[in-house]
Amino acid sequence: MNGKRVGIIGGSIAGCAAAIVLRRAGCDVTVFERSAGALRDRGHGVSFPVEVRNELEAEGLIDARAPAQFIAERYWFARDGDAPLGRLLWRQSMHGASHNWGMLWANLRDRLDGADYRDGLPVTGIEPGADAVTLRLGDGTAERFDVVLGADGYQSMARAFVDPAATPHHAGYVLWRGGYPITEVPEPIPDALRHQSSSVVYSGGHGVMMLIPAPHPPGLRVYWAVYHRTAQSLSPGLGAVTGDRLHGLDDLLTDHFPPYWREIIARTERNTTLVHPVVDVRMSQYAAQRIALIGDAATVVRPHAGSGAVKAVQDALALGRLHREHRDWDTVLAAYDAERRPAGNALVDLGERIGQAQVTSTPSWTTMTPGDFDAWMRSILAGGRLYLYDLEK
Numbered sequence: 001m002n003g004k005r006v007g008i009i010g011g012s013i014a015g016c017a018a019a020i021v022l023r024r025a026g027c028d029v030t031v032f033e034r035s036a037g038a039l040r041d042r043g044h045g046v047s048f049p050v051e052v053r054n055e056l057e058a059e060g061l062i063d064a065r066a067p068a069q070f071i072a073e074r075y076w077f078a079r080d081g082d083a084p085l086g087r088l089l090w091r092q093s094m095h096g097a098s099h100n101w102g103m104l105w106a107n108l109r110d111r112l113d114g115a116d117y118r119d120g121l122p123v124t125g126i127e128p129g130a131d132a133v134t135l136r137l138g139d140g141t142a143e144r145f146d147v148v149l150g151a152d153g154y155q156s157m158a159r160a161f162v163d164p165a166a167t168p169h170h171a172g173y174v175l176w177r178g179g180y181p182i183t184e185v186p187e188p189i190p191d192a193l194r195h196q197s198s199s200v201v202y203s204g205g206h207g208v209m210m211l212i213p214a215p216h217p218p219g220l221r222v223y224w225a226v227y228h229r230t231a232q233s234l235s236p237g238l239g240a241v242t243g244d245r246l247h248g249l250d251d252l253l254t255d256h257f258p259p260y261w262r263e264i265i266a267r268t269e270r271n272t273t274l275v276h277p278v279v280d281v282r283m284s285q286y287a288a289q290r291i292a293l294i295g296d297a298a299t300v301v302r303p304h305a306g307s308g309a310v311k312a313v314q315d316a317l318a319l320g321r322l323h324r325e326h327r328d329w330d331t332v333l334a335a336y337d338a339e340r341r342p343a344g345n346a347l348v349d350l351g352e353r354i355g356q357a358q359v360t361s362t363p364s365w366t367t368m369t370p371g372d373f374d375a376w377m378r379s380i381l382a383g384g385r386l387y388l389y390d391l392e393k
């Protein structure tokens with residue numbers, strides 16, 4: 001093997017997963033994470049296909065006892081006068097397991113056995129060389145690595161060294177997200193929320209509501225996400241919302257949501273509600289100059305595809321497997337690019353198809369029969385293999 005020193009920029013899901021697998025493969029791994037302490041606020045719910053959950057357990061990346069909400073159906077509702085839940089349009093079978101983002105990260109972080117995880121230390125510069133990559137660090141020092149992984153998220157600085165032409169493309173809609181403990185959920189809690197995932201659909205968007213595990217206090221939380229078409233441009237950053245943007249959410253809840261689901265979302269503490277534009281990033285390379293990208297630093301997939309965290313972990317698993325198979329970094333990175341770039345770009349395509357069908361070019365939902373829904377979903381998922389509702393299985 002031509003070099004064991006691996007530097008990883010970013011210690012979130014992708015960075016931790018990669019550190020675990022490469023450490024197990026015998027590399028000397030150093031992770032630089034600019035945030036200090038535990039990462040908690042990158043997300044709420046993360047839904048995996050059950051098969052992916054089983055794969056993570058088998059690979060020793062997640063504890064078999066790690067809590068999940070197993071969901072077998074998604075209910076699709078539309079507003080119907082004052083009917084509390086609205087009109088049930090379709091019951092879609094699924095095989096999902098919902099996790100808490102923070103608990104998933106903590107599971108990975110706990111497994112970094114032997115890796116050097118330096119939190120509160122940003123990477124400020126990347127200098128590729130002939131046989132090594134130098135990372136400049138926030139404390140004024142610099143370190144050399146045989147290979148560097150950019151696991152630095154959707155606004156990656158490493159991406160510019162691998163594929164300078166890759167830029168975010170705005171999808172034409174925004175995503176609002178929020179959540180809170182189940183004890184705040186209006187009673188009685190319907191089966192559609194307690195045991196299933198539910199969506200409210202309307203012309204120009206939809207909302208998704210479900211329960212996810214909670215760490216403190218242990219139990220469950222409600223998690224919701226609303227995708228809404230907008231001509232309004234938003235800055236690319238993510239964050240808690242300000243007053244004007246909250247009015248936008250209030251208005252769309254009043255206009256489109258049945259009373260119970262409106263109340264579920266309205267009970268969210270306003271200063272914890274997040275909104276951000278939905279973007280696509282496609283890639284023409286995943287690795288160059290001994291720098292490889294993983295997770296959101298590589299392709300950025302729309303959240304509908306249920307694959308941000310899943311893709312991050314699968315990128316890391318592929319890197320670990322290819323390292324075991326080939327051991328020479330040039331070959332490993334070329335094989336990684338050949339395997340994961342098409343997979344990442346295919347997920348971007350899938351996310352785009354879902355977004356067009358469910359947000360920017362919505363059908364006449366209320367006139368559709370369950371058979372119409374089934375055919376419509378099949379056409380959206382054509383070729384989609386990682387998605388929760390893969391119909392090929």
Ligand SMILES: Cc1cc2nc3c(=O)[nH]c(=O)nc-3n(C[C@H](O)[C@H](O)[C@H](O)COP(=O)(O)OP(=O)(O)OC[C@H]3O[C@@H](n4cnc5c(N)ncnc54)[C@H](O)[C@@H]3O)c2cc1C
Pocket residue numbers: 009010011012013014015032033034035039041042043044045046047101121122123124151152153154157177238239274294295296297303307308309312
């Ligand atoms: C605010 C927010 C909310 C989200 N909510 C959800 C959700 O509810 N459900 C869901 O499924 N997904 C959600 N996501 C997406 C999900 O978090 C990612 O898809 C998933 O975490 C992929 O992980 P990643 O490690 O590739 O990237 P990220 O989780 O974005 O991690 C990148 C890491 O790199 C670090 N970093 C960046 N630059 C540097 C640098 N120069 N030096 C050192 N460290 C650096 C960052 O601090 C961060 O920890 C959300 C993302 C964000 C940002």
